[in-house]
Amino acid sequence: xxxxxxxxxxxxxxxxxxxxxxxxxxxxxxxxxxxxxxxxxxxxxxxxxxxxxxxxxxxxxxxxxxxxxxxxxxxxxxxxxxxxxxxxxxxxxxxxxxxxxxxxxxxxxxxxxxxxxxxxxxxxxxxxxxxxxxxxxxxxxxxxxxxxxxxxxxxxxxxxxxxxxxxxxxxxxxxxxxxxxxxxxxxxxxxxxxxxxxxxxxxxxxxxxxxxxxxxxxxxxxxxxxxxxxxxxxxxxxxxxxxxxxxxxxxxxxx
Numbered sequence: 001x002x003x004x005x006x007x008x009x010x011x012x013x014x015x016x017x018x019x020x021x022x023x024x025x026x027x028x029x030x031x032x033x034x035x036x037x038x039x040x041x042x043x044x045x046x047x048x049x050x051x052x053x054x055x056x057x058x059x060x061x062x063x064x065x066x067x068x069x070x071x072x073x074x075x076x077x078x079x080x081x082x083x084x085x086x087x088x089x090x091x092x093x094x095x096x097x098x099x100x101x102x103x104x105x106x107x108x109x110x111x112x113x114x115x116x117x118x119x120x121x122x123x124x125x126x127x128x129x130x131x132x133x134x135x136x137x138x139x140x141x142x143x144x145x146x147x148x149x150x151x152x153x154x155x156x157x158x159x160x161x162x163x164x165x166x167x168x169x170x171x172x173x174x175x176x177x178x179x180x181x182x183x184x185x186x187x188x189x190x191x192x193x194x195x196x197x198x199x200x201x202x203x204x205x206x207x208x209x210x211x212x213x214x215x216x217x218x219x220x221x222x223x224x225x226x227x228x229x230x231x232x233x234x235x236x237x238x239x240x241x242x243x244x245x246x247x248x249x250x251x252x253x254x255x
Contacts (some may be wrong), residue, residue, distance in 0.1 A: 002159050009058030011210030019211045026184040032196040034206030040190045044162045049085045081150035085164040122150035125171045142171045164190045176213035198225040
């Protein structure tokens, strides 16, 4: 496991960011919020490429307090970071089992039971079961993202996962967050989702390409989180009932 540190850079006008170095320890979760175009994706891209003041933001990324070794930057098999976005694609002509087998071979891993473990974990994140014989091209967006998250945890064993707005892909976000925290994985979410934001350990607010604020929960949002969770569960229930063909007639008022 690794501790990742983000050192401040500057905004689009060249003004220095004012936050102190951010340290993300194993099991920590961080939500990145802000309007479209505020610099959220650039923030996680800096982390993904281990920026050393050589990107547009001027930020530096350290691993365990040091500049990451070259193999972490250049060799995908050694990289401790997995980036998963809404547009991440798999090799569409493979079955799920073939895709995972190929990944195991690429990493020279011989534990065949990891395929079953990965699929089982992926099915905890999606309401649509994934089967080993399914073609990648036939998976829904939610299934694909669920599979990639599970693959990053089980096969890649990535200590750091970057998730870019995956809540729109139809996965169970709360289950993903709970699972990744238990596994000791550090997770950074780019999100517009109140539930993901409120469940995270810290929240970064972006604006004009820079970090404008770093917020740490002080307990004052607990009642809001409870309320948002109830709403989310209700919407999930409606979604499943609609999928099953049910006609919805009752209404629920939320205070």
